[in-house]
Amino acid sequence: MGNGQNWDGVTTADTMKLPTTMRAWVLGDPDELTLVDKPLPAPERAEALVRIDAVAICATDLEVISYGTPAVVEGGKPFNKNWTPGHEYMGTIAALGPGVDEFEIGDRVTVEIHAGCGQCKRCRAGMYTSCHNYGLNYGDKNKGHRANGFTSQGGFAEYAINNINTMIKVPDHMSDEEATLVVTAGTSMYGMTELGGLISGESMVVIGPGPIGLLAVAVAKSLGASPVILVGTRENRNEIGRQLGADYVIDGRKEDVVARVMEITGKGADYVMDCAGNETTVNDAVHMTNRGGKVCLAAFPKNPVNFDLGYLAVNNIYLYGTRGEGKSATHRAMAFMAAGRFDASVIHTHTFPLDSLPEALRYARERVDDAIKVVVSMRGKGNATGDKS
Numbered sequence: 001m002g003n004g005q006n007w008d009g010v011t012t013a014d015t016m017k018l019p020t021t022m023r024a025w026v027l028g029d030p031d032e033l034t035l036v037d038k039p040l041p042a043p044e045r046a047e048a049l050v051r052i053d054a055v056a057i058c059a060t061d062l063e064v065i066s067y068g069t070p071a072v073v074e075g076g077k078p079f080n081k082n083w084t085p086g087h088e089y090m091g092t093i094a095a096l097g098p099g100v101d102e103f104e105i106g107d108r109v110t111v112e113i114h115a116g117c118g119q120c121k122r123c124r125a126g127m128y129t130s131c132h133n134y135g136l137n138y139g140d141k142n143k144g145h146r147a148n149g150f151t152s153q154g155g156f157a158e159y160a161i162n163n164i165n166t167m168i169k170v171p172d173h174m175s176d177e178e179a180t181l182v183v184t185a186g187t188s189m190y191g192m193t194e195l196g197g198l199i200s201g202e203s204m205v206v207i208g209p210g211p212i213g214l215l216a217v218a219v220a221k222s223l224g225a226s227p228v229i230l231v232g233t234r235e236n237r238n239e240i241g242r243q244l245g246a247d248y249v250i251d252g253r254k255e256d257v258v259a260r261v262m263e264i265t266g267k268g269a270d271y272v273m274d275c276a277g278n279e280t281t282v283n284d285a286v287h288m289t290n291r292g293g294k295v296c297l298a299a300f301p302k303n304p305v306n307f308d309l310g311y312l313a314v315n316n317i318y319l320y321g322t323r324g325e326g327k328s329a330t331h332r333a334m335a336f337m338a339a340g341r342f343d344a345s346v347i348h349t350h351t352f353p354l355d356s357l358p359e360a361l362r363y364a365r366e367r368v369d370d371a372i373k374v375v376v377s378m379r380g381k382g383n384a385t386g387d388k389s
Contacts, residue, residue, distance in 0.1 A: 087149025186330030200224030208276030221245030
């Protein structure tokens with residue numbers, strides 16, 4: 001789906017000259033990436049060809065490249081299948097599939113990952129990140145599922161195919177690099193949507209100052225949560241949390257996190273969003289929530305955790321797990337960012353060119369030079385040392 005070479009009915013324009021091939025990084029064995037030439041894919045019905053201008057690196061990209069999961073390609077792990085990872089990208093529409101009139105060639109767009117299959121129970125309810133046909137888009141098992149960089153070709157390349165439902169127009173005043181962060185902000189927004197959305201005047205704790213956690217602080221503040229409390233252990237990231245609106249910052253290395261939250265809020269937080277995802281933070285999240293409050297688990301623990309389920313039940317605390325940026329949360333995140341409600345660009349720390357993707361991944365994985373969000377630019381920005389441009 002969207003990877004063929006049938007250009008019949010495809011709309012192109014002289015203003016956007018298209019090559020016959022494109023450069024793309026493909027995944028071989030675990031942690032083995034090779035820059036190759038691929039045929040330029042043609043968009044099909046309800047699709048567009050996007051010239052990728054910038055792509056951010058997500059922690060899940062690192063998991064996929066090393067371990068395969070949660071990517072599913074042709075029914076299994078993504079290794080040695082001429083497959084390109086990467087999912088947090090933005091770009092310019094270069095061609096339109098047959099019948100597509102929702103966008104124009106030349107439109108700048110940012111994309112969300114999941115289109116789903118569009119036909120299962122979850123997709124029809126807007127929960128396309130929980131598509132029942134995840135990974136089924138090949139051979140006689142083709143249900144049309146698409147999640148770029150997970151089950152379909154991703155964004156560490158010069159071009160990609162996107163379903164029109166996954167594209168959001170980028171305002172002229174927004175930089176390419178900031179536009180790549182809409183998915184990150186949308187993931188935070190989705191967590192708060194599932195918590196109920198109406199968090200104005202309610203206390204919110206965010207655990208973990210990674211990219212999703214930091215933008216969760218910004219989104220919560222923009223939605224009117226009060227107070228917004230950030231729990232983190234890296235002072236440079238805690239300081240960015242303050243810039244994004246945290247009323248209180250708790251250093252988990254120096255303070256009893258639960259006791260401090262109780263001191264600030266009186267009887268515990270109304271909402272807690274765990275963006276760290278380990279046994280300590282999951283249990284802290286439950287114990288710092290007030291009776292009848294809500295907890296969102298927005299991170300994936302790598303191993304099973306021991307969990308105080310009894311405390312959750314006795315105190316009538318609601319627990320939600322969220323994946324990705326469902327229910328069009330990226331559209332709402334873009335509205336906030338376009339209006340200047342918060343400056344997501346403060347989490348962008350490094351920029352590399354496409355040729356230097358392996359080094360960009362190393363910076364993200366090892367947090368070299370306090371890297372938070374590393375962006376790969378296709379438009380001549382960045383250099384081999386990753387200086388932010």
